[in-house]
Amino acid sequence: MRRRSLLTGALAAPVLAAGCARDGSSADSAGGRTRITYAIWDPLQVDGMRKIIRAFEAEHPDISVKLQVTPFESYWTTMKTAMRGGTAPDVFWMNAVNSQLYASNGVLEPLDPFIERDGVDMSEHPPELVRMYTYDRTHYAMPKDFDLIGLWYNKKLFDRARVPYPDDTWTWDTFRDAAAELTDPKRGVHGVAAEMAKQYTYYNTIAQAGGYVIRDGESGFDDPRSIEGLRLWTDLIDRGWSPSQSAMTDTIGRQLYLSEKVAMNWDLSAMASQMYASPAIKDHGDVAVLPKGRQRATTIHGLANVISGKSEKTEAAWEFVKFVSSRPAAEIQSREGVTISSLAGTQRPWVESMPEFQLQNFIDMLDYAVPYPSSKHTAVWENLQPRLLGGPFTGRGDIAEAARTLARQMDLALEQEK
Known part of the structure; x- marks a missing residue:
């Protein structure tokens, strides 16, 4: 039996037509705001992500973001259960180990239509990282950070x-x-x-x-x-x-x-x-x-944000994903000192956040990093x-x-x- 078939019940759930934005204004909204859910696993990044969410909501008063934190040990099991049950978060963290699995099973929203429409420059992120989250020549994630x-x-x-x-x-x-x-x-x-x-x-x-x-x-x-x-x-x-x-x-x-x-x-x-x-x-x-x-x-390696292919709030989800990979969010993340922002030109605050260590060495190694x-x-x-x-x-x-x-x-x- 091919291993893909083992995932039929867990990941290969039916999704709406890829690349078509779905209006979330009528679903899970309160006071005229569209609420999206965002799943992550690292407790060390919670404070930084909350600051990014507040900055996003200030720029997008019509969208609210509910943060969900699941320990890494149970994150992927929880995600598969949510996919099967129709309760997957609108946006969630992805890693390299699982990226192609999720993309090949059609449970992630292809991002190319949004990237092209909004003129997002993917070359501002390390090319190895961008390739890591590309499947069948399609982008399925926006890089957030990287580690070496x-x-x-x-x-x-x-x-x-x-x-x-x-x-x-x-x-x-x-x-x-x-x-x-x-x-x-x-x-x-x-x-x-x-x-x-x-x-x-x-x-x-x-x-x-x-x-x-x-x-x-x-x-x-x-x-x-x-x-x-x-x-x-x-x-x-x-x-x-x-x-x-x-x-x-x-x-x-x-x-x-x-x-x-x-x-x-x-x-x-x-x-x-x-x-x-x-x-x-x-x-x-x-x-x-x-x-x-x-x-x-x-x-x-590095984490990236993906949009669930079953989300009914794709436009709001994309606005959030795009923001998290933008300069204002990257600078917030870099100042927190937990991880290195992937957007070019935003790593200096991270390097300077712990002056006792020669953290610039990590940035210098980007020249010969392998995915x-x-x-x-x-x-x-x-x-x-x-x-x-x-x-x-x-x-x-x-x-x-x-x-x-x-x-x-x-x-x-x-x-x-x-």
Whole structure:
């Protein structure tokens, strides 16, 4: 059975004709105002989104926005149930993992008619992000923000080991040497957290090695250079320069970094505010660009806003989606310091919101960012990775053999998408 058929009841619900705006003035309106619903999952962004909503409502007094916050752990289950039951929010957050799945099942409103009508310039957002939310040459989402991966490091631990701080001259060799020198068994400190965390670790090094995760509907895990990118991490664990994978199952790399048990950790730009909230890391933590392999690369991801294909208030929903990606909203979001606004020229307030950190490094890495790998059923083949790569990441088995097995099984999953 093709996996698309498994979603028939959950996502493939009937929708109105794509691209046709529907007048919401008669539905769920009060006092002459059209009310739309907006679903998100990140509690750290609630304050910023409320400020954006207030600014939008001030400009559009005929539209009100009701914010719905659902924890990420239950967000997608809740969304599928709402789609099936006809109670989906008018506007909601989308990520790369689910974008093609929702677009291909016809439950999202195509945005091209609105973009063309209103002259929205999509080139003001990172092209990798725009492509991430384009399906079958149609835009289904408006980018809101982006995140990249940087090399977070603890200056106190570097100083104690007399290791120079990382900078843009670092290569994989420099990184490995530093991890060895920073590892201090007597103090219970490791040089780096070599976590089996796709977006944070090996997706980046696969690209840096010149490999790829997916291309033209086929897996790249069996490519020799992809294997080279994976092996960087398993070697760090095997040599004792990283905590064991089992230790990082109980306490993830981010927490080990925050508790000063690892000197380096590859992590999101979106975690900057969490780092800043830690007195120790605010005082002697910082971030650098990722070290260079055969080439430079960092994974870009970002959230986007979509309109439900079942919304009866498409015009109002579009006005809101357009506003959230506009300069006034982007500047509000940037000042909040939680995430980087995707609109060109609005990132400076975010960079300056935490002056103790060299956040400009994230902006500089945009020049060589690679998009988060995805397909229609990203979650299916991503779920194969912990099971098939877990052995080598825990010191059992060879990473090359595991990667080739993963590629074969991933290709079988991708075949079901056709």
